[in-house]
Amino acid sequence: MGALGAALAAAALLGVTSAVLEVHVGTGSVFSVEGQRAVLPAWYTSRSQKKPYVTWLLDKDDADPFQVLTYLDGTVKVEETELKPRVGFLHPVLSHNISLVINVTREGDSGQYMCTVNVVDEATSTGKNVAVINLTVLVPPAVPTCHLHGSPAVGANVTLSCSSEKGKPSPGYQWQRTAPIQQVFFPPAQDQAKGTLKLTNLSLEMSGLYVCVAENQAGSSECSIALEVHTTSAKAIIAGAVLGSLGALATVVFFARRVIGYRRKKRDGQEDAANEIKEDAVAPKTPTWARRPAADTISKTSTLSVGGFGGGPKSLCVMSQRPCDVIVPM
Numbered sequence: 001m002g003a004l005g006a007a008l009a010a011a012a013l014l015g016v017t018s019a020v021l022e023v024h025v026g027t028g029s030v031f032s033v034e035g036q037r038a039v040l041p042a043w044y045t046s047r048s049q050k051k052p053y054v055t056w057l058l059d060k061d062d063a064d065p066f067q068v069l070t071y072l073d074g075t076v077k078v079e080e081t082e083l084k085p086r087v088g089f090l091h092p093v094l095s096h097n098i099s100l101v102i103n104v105t106r107e108g109d110s111g112q113y114m115c116t117v118n119v120v121d122e123a124t125s126t127g128k129n130v131a132v133i134n135l136t137v138l139v140p141p142a143v144p145t146c147h148l149h150g151s152p153a154v155g156a157n158v159t160l161s162c163s164s165e166k167g168k169p170s171p172g173y174q175w176q177r178t179a180p181i182q183q184v185f186f187p188p189a190q191d192q193a194k195g196t197l198k199l200t201n202l203s204l205e206m207s208g209l210y211v212c213v214a215e216n217q218a219g220s221s222e223c224s225i226a227l228e229v230h231t232t233s234a235k236a237i238i239a240g241a242v243l244g245s246l247g248a249l250a251t252v253v254f255f256a257r258r259v260i261g262y263r264r265k266k267r268d269g270q271e272d273a274a275n276e277i278k279e280d281a282v283a284p285k286t287p288t289w290a291r292r293p294a295a296d297t298i299s300k301t302s303t304l305s306v307g308g309f310g311g312g313p314k315s316l317c318v319m320s321q322r323p324c325d326v327i328v329p330m
């Protein structure tokens with residue numbers, strides 16, 4: 001065999017070996033939830049029985065790539081990074097499985113992990129001995145805070161807001177009324193991204209428990225607001241008288257509260273009580289929501305006793321899950 005033959009043989013050998021040393025990944029992207037374990041599955045093929053040189057690098061958006069873990073001369077070395085106490089090889093490296101394991105993941109562990117393998121007497125073709133796995137650590141929404149903006153008087157508008165300080169990706173917000181009846185809300189009354197729910201033209205029947213659920217792929221969390229729609233004191237007595245005679249439970253409860261409040265005031269001071277009596281004595285304008293034709297009142301009464309809500313257009317769109325353009329009170 002001449003010099004040319006030797007060169008050709010060497011080239012052939014190189015060609016073969018370059019096809020042999022290759023790094024493979026089980027998947028190009030791994031998702032984990034904060035606090036859980038993440039495995040980045042990778043392994044390599046090689047004909048050589050020599051110990052490999054393995055490095056795992058992390059490339060984050062906001063920093064230069066840095067080494068996390070290496071295997072050199074038969075020794076595992078964990079680099080001084082945030083990951084140090086939590087990162088390692090999942091399997092013995094000599095098994096050729098070089099999967100990376102990260103215990104108790106954090107959001108900041110997210111990034112592009114790059115794995116490179118070299119074996120002393122094996123050549124590689126460009127890029128074949130490198131593999132990349134993207135890790136995304138998701139964070140469930142923190143318990144959101146619910147707020148009421150505005151004064152919940154009959155006829156007024158209020159906005160309920162809901163916001164979670166943590167969560168990746170950013171959570172969506174869904175408001176629901178749970179008591180005394182179930183009700184879901186749609187845009188534009190509800191803004192899922194902002195977490196707001198606008199309630200317009202409030203009525204007493206809109207009082208109840210409103211729950212906001214903040215949710216993303218990693219989980220969900222909720223807060224709630226007990227909305228108590230009130231009238232002015234004089235209107236309250238009239239309302240109590242009108243609706244109380246119709247046997248509406250909610251109003252009876254409301255009326256009872258008014259009476260207790262009145263007695264408390266009376267105990268606290270005669271002057272207050274006198275004012276209250278004077279106010280009661282004045283017959284104000286009938287509240288708009290109490291001004292109903294007789295026939296209408298009967299139908300409303302029957303539905304009131306069932307759940308507290310009328311069978312109006314809103315109830316229909318709620319039940320059929322069609323979007324309600326406006327939250328129209330009964």
Ligand SMILES: *[C@@H]1O[C@H](CO)[C@@H](O)[C@H](O)[C@H]1NC(C)=O
Nearest residue numbers: 027028029111112132133134
């Ligand atoms: C991994 O992330 C990089 C940078 O964010 C992106 O360019 C690449 O497409 C991602 N690869 C996969 C498999 O998702």
Ligand SMILES: *[C@@H]1O[C@H](CO)[C@@H](O)[C@H](O)[C@H]1NC(C)=O
Nearest residue numbers: 026039041042043090097099
């Ligand atoms: C290497 O280990 C990972 C994680 O345990 C596993 O998913 C993968 O199948 C293994 N690869 C091989 C070639 O056995």
Ligand SMILES: *[C@@H]1O[C@H](CO)[C@@H](O)[C@H](O)[C@H]1NC(C)=O
Nearest residue numbers: 085086087088089101102103
């Ligand atoms: C990760 O947790 C497992 C199980 O708790 C443990 O066996 C392993 O040693 C941990 N790995 C690292 C790198 O801390």
Ligand SMILES: *[C@@H]1O[C@H](CO)[C@@H](O)[C@H](O)[C@H]1NC(C)=O
Nearest residue numbers: 155156157158198199200201
């Ligand atoms: C309540 O909101 C509606 C619709 O957004 C608006 O037309 C109305 O003027 C508002 N009422 C009050 C009292 O702000």
Ligand SMILES: *[C@@H]1O[C@H](CO)[C@@H](O)[C@H](O)[C@H]1NC(C)=O
Nearest residue numbers: 155201202203288289329330
């Ligand atoms: C507000 O609600 C009352 C009944 O609850 C209704 O009579 C009135 O028309 C409503 N006003 C608006 C602006 O929708």
